[in-house]
Amino acid sequence: MALTSAILLYRTERAYGAESYGAARDAAAFASIHAVEQDADGRPVIAAGTPLSRAHLRQWAEALGRTVVPEILPANILVAHPDILAWWVPAQVRPAYFALSTPPKGLEILSARTIVPVPYPAHLFVATRSGLGVYALPVNRRPMADTRLLHSPILNVFVEGQLCWGNIPRPRALAVASIPDFERAVFDSWSTHPNPGQEFTVTGRGGLVRLWDDLAARRARRFPVRRLKSFDPGIRRQGRRTSAEPMTFGKLIERTMR
Template identity: 70%
Template structure:
């Protein structure tokens, strides 16, 4: 069994160990990390304790009381004073310790294609190649548990009610999550890490559509042939009208039954991300 120890020492800022918070949860998962959060639906309880000292001056946990919202506000405010202010670029929508969301406008940029099983009749993408292609405006939502990639219907900053579309990028799963492959993942959720996230989307090799991606666009030919056509004619604008509204459980039948009220919006995506 590993031995987890934490050593507290006085600092130049005069910090001293004053309190301890104990966390309780029902039916802990066997072999789970001691630092894992309680699973959904599990009962949980927390208590806060003063730190006392024995005759030798060693800290011990004293009697406690239930952790209240007032305690949480007090400690959140105190901890927040150590967070440095951050300048937010115009394209950032949400900047939070657990979520980073931003958008980028439509643009033409190099794309990397190395299709493992290219369909017959492709004009330029049958062989490994790098070609400039147009991308629609994109929305990105990074959380502690994943990185979502979506397209937007208009080349403007989205609002809470803006509908979200499936991204045509081949390395994106049907649920909007990026397939990282062997690309290093950013370690932080700060505006400084935005270029790293975007490199994961745009600077990786596209080898094949992910399962279900052919259902994310309208019209004939499929997603690979659409990219092939755009690359072959050196298009400057992506046909956003061909992208379907984002639906992580999309099927052909569900696609026909979808109504306007079913549409996923930026606000709904942010709410989903906050609950992950």
Template identity: 35%
Template sequence: MKTVDIVSSADATLHLTRAILLYQSSGGYNHVYASTHPIDIDASNPTRRVIGAGAPMQRADLIDFAAAIHTQTAHAGFVPENLLYTSPNLMAWWVPAAVRMTWFKTTLPEIGTVHGPAAHPALIFVAGQGGWHVFALRESARPTPDTPLYHAPHFNVNDSGRICTGNVQIPDNLGAEAMAGYENAFFRSHFTHTNRQKPRAVRSKGGLTALWVSQLANPDAAAMQRALAPAKETLRTVIKRITHSHNDD
């Protein structure tokens, strides 16, 4: 069971006022019914509260509920230009292509332990409570929800785009202010192993290892772009997939 922390910036007393009950068909979310209920005083015990008779939930009830919680859940602050998607449990953003200092610490004889500048493609990061993912963009431009994504050609990333964090410290929140922390955790940590099971993670002779050996010898943004392999997903479908996987955890 997951715990929920209720935090207030000042002393406050919360009173139970209404209840919402959800009824769901077994085996999925195809049929859902919601009812709203007043909270009544138990006639036999005035200190006890009971859920009263319910009524079907109406649109007006949803509006009232949203209005009641809006001021407590809304994020106040400027939205960064590179933020693509945000929800209470997930956020996605992109970073442009760039030549970056890159660190490797592997048991592979071709690379071993080495660092140096290398070209990285534009990337999309998706961070959530259930994991952290990365995907590549062919063009270094802000994507739309229907922009095709490519496999991130990086070590420490599996076939679904999930990043193996190991002992790397990542932010413990999902606010826009945490994006730089996630980026530093990715780019400034050591790439240690190839997590891919599928051989076509990149379109490059010799695969991931040969690609990065070549980049460390001569950073080449065009060569990195040519090496990208389609992930056969869009930003929209990736957000949907990751959101559903988190809900199933």
């Protein structure tokens, strides 16, 4: 490929920040498109330009789109976008990794470092360039836009829904091919302690640690989804719902894309 054109972006000085390539929503903006010429030494030089039009944008968007390789999406993919990838995982029994730093007294299985099969509820994953959201689903089927979300019972998930990465390797690309890496980060990492506020995300006595211990001791085959509370990112502060409206899959995607 050869360098043929340059686009220069302008915005009001008060909205400028060296740390960001985006424009503030209330900032005035202007763009121009320029041919790139060669000087006597063969170095590229930006020539005089013209205002960037929507026609220019359409032409370049079409050209850039031709470089994207078509991808056949698996059935579990819900949203595939350059900035967000969402998919769901059915409920299943799988190995869980527990190494509690301060296990409470009376545990049957999780008082020592162990790998034990436990049932997981169906889960929703929402990966962005800044993190991975992890949420439980109320039923074991593909979620729709109006599907209500639940707090995930996984100990490595913050009450706000984001995975606590710690020293877990992060996938390098936000792509369908990276889904196994994201899932390994969630399901194949060691759980050492509940995160602050997780005691408010589940009903019943003993919290999440004792719930997992009970499931492991009984060799349970199904997770008691009824014990998980509706997802509310503000629950950490008060221990009760901060919004009267339940968070749905559709609302979460809208909120993530803002």
